[in-house]
Amino acid sequence: MCNREGRRWRAYLSVGLIVLAGSLVAGCGDDDGGSTSAGSSTAQKTTKVKVGMLPISNAAPLYLGIKKGFFKEEGLELEPVIAQSGNEIVTALVGGDFQFGFIGFVPGMSAVSKGLPLKIIASGDTGAETEDKEWTKIVVNEDSPIRDVKDLAGKTIALNALKGVGEVVVKAALEKRGVDPASIKLLEVPFPEMPAALAKKRVDAIWAPEPFLSSVLGKGGRAIEAPLTTLGERYPNGTYATSGKQLAEDEDVVKAFARAINKSMEYATSHPEEARATIPTFTQIPPEVAEKILLPLWPVPIETAKVEELAGYAEKYKVVEKAPPLDKLLWKGATTN
DSSP states (O other): OOHHHHHHHHHHHHHHHHHHHHHHHHHHHOTOOOOOOOOOOOOOOOOOEEEEESSSGGGHHHHHHHHHHHHHTTTTEEEEEEOOOOHHHHHHHHHTTOEEEEEHHHHHHHHHHHTEEEEEEEEEEOOOSSGOOOEEEEEOOTSSSSSSSSGGTTEEEEEEESSSHHHHHHHHHHTTOOOOGGGGGEEEEOOHHHHHHHHHSSSSSSETTTEEEEEEEEOEEEEEHHHHHHTOOOOOOEEEEHHHHHHHHOOOHHHHHHHHHHHHHHHHHHHHHHHHHHHHHHOOOOOOTTSOOOOBBBOOOOOOHHHHHHEEEEEEETTTSSSHHHHBBBOTTTTTT
């Protein structure tokens, strides 16, 4: 009897120890998403995303952010894909080919005004504070008869895309300078092809950003007008956007991207030479040229008053039928002032 009783208690004790061990293991969590105790760590999940980009120096902060590991710190692996216009990137965003895109504010406004599911999530770049430091200008050939901004009346100007930020700011700036914007003709020419189009006199002038601006000026070209600084200091130009689908499926990824690109722009602003050094890696501009070009500004907060003014111009020149309100255009998590 005593032996049977002893065996029974030993069995109970063995079962109890097994249950206790199981409870301790469960409390520690695992690598498949369980909770972790203080001081422990799990491998961070990496999310691969495609980002539609333009082949211009404005995009330098994103490439610098990749190099510095800012996106990796947020668990993101970026694949930049080069496109020729913001409108092209918007189409790919809405179609799900890109998760994020570097576009102009105006293509973003146009998309939202048409009911497309797109949100602006971060600033991208702005114009300079003064004309001498402006990185995008209307330029002409050395032998062009155009000597003054008023000589642009009736002339053909190349833009990288119609119905985009270029069309809006060029028309608004020319009108501010006393030129009838209805008198000019606009021709769509990809940025890399603009210098050749100007040299062959397919167009009278081009609206060229860096590095193409310095390329033309270096061959004797002349700057006639700086539209962005004519409209104001730090005038909004580029931005980063995502789709409604991406926000609905994984807003945490959007938040991670926004944190990383904002950190990248802040770093690029305080380390301009590091930003400059990335330009030859994603454009066809050699390092010796990249060292001399004018850089845009990369402020993190989106200046909403200027965005609203830009929207008004877009509507005035019929680039958008009706400009969307800011709460429809901007993601709730975007940094603004």
